[in-house]
Amino acid sequence: MGRYIARRLIYLLVVLFVVSAITFGLMHAVPGGPFDREKALPPEIIENLNKRYHLDEPLLMQYGRYLYDVFIPRISATPPQGSVDDDFLITVKLGNVWFKWMNFGPTYSSRSRTVNDIFRQQLPVSAQLGIMALLVAIIIGMPLGILAALKQNTIFDYLGMSVAIFGVSVPVIILGPLMIWIFGVTLKWFPPTGWGAKPPFVLGIFPRELGPEFFRYAIMPSVALGLGSSAIIARLTRASLLQTMREDYIRTARAKGLRESLVIVRHALKNSLIPVVTILGPLFAALVTGTFVTEVTFGIPGMGRYFVTSITNRDYPVIMGTILLYALILVIANLVVDIVYAYLDPRIRYD
Amino acid sequence: MAQPVTLDARARDKDTLLTTKRESLWQDALRRLIRNRAAVIGGVIILILYLTAIFADKIAPYPYEKQTLVDQNKVPAWMLKVFPTMQPYAKISDKYLLGADYVGRDLFSRIVYGTRVSLTVALIGPLISLFIGVIYGSISGYFGGRLDNIMMRIVDVLYAFPGLLFIILLMAFFRSTFARPEPGTFTYTVSQLDARLGGMLFIFIGIGLTAWETMARLTRGQVLSMREKEFIEAARTIGATDLRIMFRHILPNIVGPLVVAETLAIPGYITTEAFLSFIGLGVNPPTPSWGSMISEGAQVIRTYPNQTIFPALALAITMFAFNFLGDGLRDALDPRLRGTQ
Numbered sequence: 001m002g003r004y005i006a007r008r009l010i011y012l013l014v015v016l017f018v019v020s021a022i023t024f025g026l027m028h029a030v031p032g033g034p035f036d037r038e039k040a041l042p043p044e045i046i047e048n049l050n051k052r053y054h055l056d057e058p059l060l061m062q063y064g065r066y067l068y069d070v071f072i073p074r075i076s077a078t079p080p081q082g083s084v085d086d087d088f089l090i091t092v093k094l095g096n097v098w099f100k101w102m103n104f105g106p107t108y109s110s111r112s113r114t115v116n117d118i119f120r121q122q123l124p125v126s127a128q129l130g131i132m133a134l135l136v137a138i139i140i141g142m143p144l145g146i147l148a149a150l151k152q153n154t155i156f157d158y159l160g161m162s163v164a165i166f167g168v169s170v171p172v173i174i175l176g177p178l179m180i181w182i183f184g185v186t187l188k189w190f191p192p193t194g195w196g197a198k199p200p201f202v203l204g205i206f207p208r209e210l211g212p213e214f215f216r217y218a219i220m221p222s223v224a225l226g227l228g229s230s231a232i233i234a235r236l237t238r239a240s241l242l243q244t245m246r247e248d249y250i251r252t253a254r255a256k257g258l259r260e261s262l263v264i265v266r267h268a269l270k271n272s273l274i275p276v277v278t279i280l281g282p283l284f285a286a287l288v289t290g291t292f293v294t295e296v297t298f299g300i301p302g303m304g305r306y307f308v309t310s311i312t313n314r315d316y317p318v319i320m321g322t323i324l325l326y327a328l329i330l331v332i333a334n335l336v337v338d339i340v341y342a343y344l345d346p347r348i349r350y351d
Numbered sequence: 352m353a354q355p356v357t358l359d360a361r362a363r364d365k366d367t368l369l370t371t372k373r374e375s376l377w378q379d380a381l382r383r384l385i386r387n388r389a390a391v392i393g394g395v396i397i398l399i400l401y402l403t404a405i406f407a408d409k410i411a412p413y414p415y416e417k418q419t420l421v422d423q424n425k426v427p428a429w430m431l432k433v434f435p436t437m438q439p440y441a442k443i444s445d446k447y448l449l450g451a452d453y454v455g456r457d458l459f460s461r462i463v464y465g466t467r468v469s470l471t472v473a474l475i476g477p478l479i480s481l482f483i484g485v486i487y488g489s490i491s492g493y494f495g496g497r498l499d500n501i502m503m504r505i506v507d508v509l510y511a512f513p514g515l516l517f518i519i520l521l522m523a524f525f526r527s528t529f530a531r532p533e534p535g536t537f538t539y540t541v542s543q544l545d546a547r548l549g550g551m552l553f554i555f556i557g558i559g560l561t562a563w564e565t566m567a568r569l570t571r572g573q574v575l576s577m578r579e580k581e582f583i584e585a586a587r588t589i590g591a592t593d594l595r596i597m598f599r600h601i602l603p604n605i606v607g608p609l610v611v612a613e614t615l616a617i618p619g620y621i622t623t624e625a626f627l628s629f630i631g632l633g634v635n636p637p638t639p640s641w642g643s644m645i646s647e648g649a650q651v652i653r654t655y656p657n658q659t660i661f662p663a664l665a666l667a668i669t670m671f672a673f674n675f676l677g678d679g680l681r682d683a684l685d686p687r688l689r690g691t692q
Contacts, residue, residue, distance in 0.1 A: 169670040326513040
């Protein structure tokens with residue numbers, strides 16, 4: 001197992017490296033630069049800006065510099081200066097030296113902000129939205145799937161599967177505006193736009209207080225984002241539970257006179273949830289990376305808008321940072337799933 | 352996966368085999384599909400939508416780009432009953448079935464023309480991803496070994512790209528590379544073609560480049576399971592070439608799962624196009640797409656909800672139709688899979 005994880009971690013590094021290389025190449029292949037304006041800047045100024053951000057160097061050198069700043073940790077005697085060039089995501093004081101790691105670079109759109117600032121202030125909001133949406137998906141999806149499987153071919157089954165079809169057929173781009181209009185504008189149950197938690201965050205992710213204020217803002221966008229995933233969970237739960245109920249050990253449990261509720265809870269449910277648990281990882285990654293439309297529709301100050309603005313503005317460090325971050329979330333989620341899978345199902349061995 | 356049903360029939364009633372008419376896998380599937388009411392309704396809706404797309408210029412009362420500035424945001428009288436909040440400020444004009452948008456274009460006509468974009472994507476998206484995915488996946492699965500390993504690692508890396516970010520990056524690349532080309536060059540021809548299609552060419556390429564990986568994986572898995580079957584070995588012993596085995600023996604047997612997966616993927620392609628148009632990287636204005644209409648309407652959703660809700664409903668109906676048909680196809684082609692995925 002240890003060797004398997006080690007191999008996967010090396011593989012993860014390779015993937016991140018390739019992703020960063022492709023992104024770097026592709027974004028520099030897009031014509032235009034970060035300092036193109038409607039009203040062109042004087043060439044001297046552009047030259048100076050390019051020099052300031054090392055954009056005048058050969059591409060390979062820029063790429064090397066980027067990798068060096070992001071991946072190679074520094075040990076330095078000076079505490080963080082708070083300047084744009086000395087802004088590391090991880091800074092730890094070890095004795096009298098500072099350990100600094102992961103400088104994702106500046107943003108071209110603002111002289112005083114860095115990509116790390118975006119990660120600190122906007123990423124937690126997206127993560128909160130993603131986690132809430134995942135919770136919604138589980139809370140709606142699992143009971144629906146279980147009910148549909150236990151009462152197969154009854155009204156419950158059809159109802160549950162109708163909800164599932166509704167979930168996959170109505171993505172955020174449809175559900176978002178509809179919910180804003182129905183629950184935000186007409187019924188006035190929830191505020192139509194905004195987000196209830198503001199930085200600083202606890203542990204860098206969680207809101208300081210999980211009060212009604214947070215949920216008042218969070219419920220609509222999380223349902224809009226999570227409903228599609230709840231459909232996936234419901235279908236998977238139903239299929240998996242149906243299959244498990246036909247296993248021999250369920251018949252054995254019944255034959256020895258176990259109460260039906262115990263058969264279901266202790267034998268069927270536990271075993272049927274393995275595939276469901278394993279998709280939570282990729283689902284979470286997809287939810288966190290897929291928040292863009294939700295954030296735009298509901299006016300949530302998350303990472304979402306940087307996806308598009310950074311690419312249209314050629315804000316190279318922000319493009320690299322967001323893509324690398326999301327690629328990291330994806331591969332780690334998949335890795336965790338594979339490990340959890342082996343843990344839950346002893347028949348699976350990775351050697 | 353799907354055993355030809357004739358084999359089952361033979362096993363069940365040996366004696367009647369010669370007298371009863373043999374039913375092919377597809378005839379059997381079609382029979383089951385027709386019995387599925389939701390799938391039939393979905394299919395009929397899709398048919399109507401395609402007819403709407405083809406005859407859009409006959410159905411739509413106005414050209415989609417015709418602006419009548421004095422009619423900005425006007426709504427027909429019946430709309431006030433549905434959306435009473437509009438009462439205090441709405442200007443009435445019964446010229447427009449569903450109202451007019453912020454520059455006075457007829458919403459109904461734009462929704463009708465919008466079917467063209469969504470339904471073309473629903474047609475072309477699967478074709479491109481099938482074409483690339485099936486070729487890639489069957490080469491990888493059929494030849495196996497080191498080649499398979501390398502090809503699948505490439506797919507793995509592409510999987511690590513957050514899909515939407517990758518497609519945004521690709522679209523930005525296409526849109527600005529082909530922005531102002533010199534006449535006579537290749538880029539000029541491509542950008543002209545794209546302009547003719549209202550900006551859809553690059554959407555196809557973008558979707559195609561990001562959607563084939565799933566098909567490649569599925570195809571590879573299917574080919575792997577077929578490769579060791581006896582009838583393939585039999586074909587090989589009588590000297591069939593690799594190409595012949597692949598196209599005559601393997602592909603026809605794995606077509607079912609591929610078609611089902613592709614049909615179920617269509618709503619995803621439609622959403623992707625709507626998403627791209629929503630963020631302004633999709634179709635070129637003034638070509639109407641439901642995605643761009645939703646995004647334009649969302650800005651005035653508090654005052655004129657009709658401008659968002661009708662394109663959103665059109666999109667939802669289309670998605671429902673394709674999902675119903677896809678589910679029905681899956682149940683019809685492989686009844687054992689009912690309710691999974």
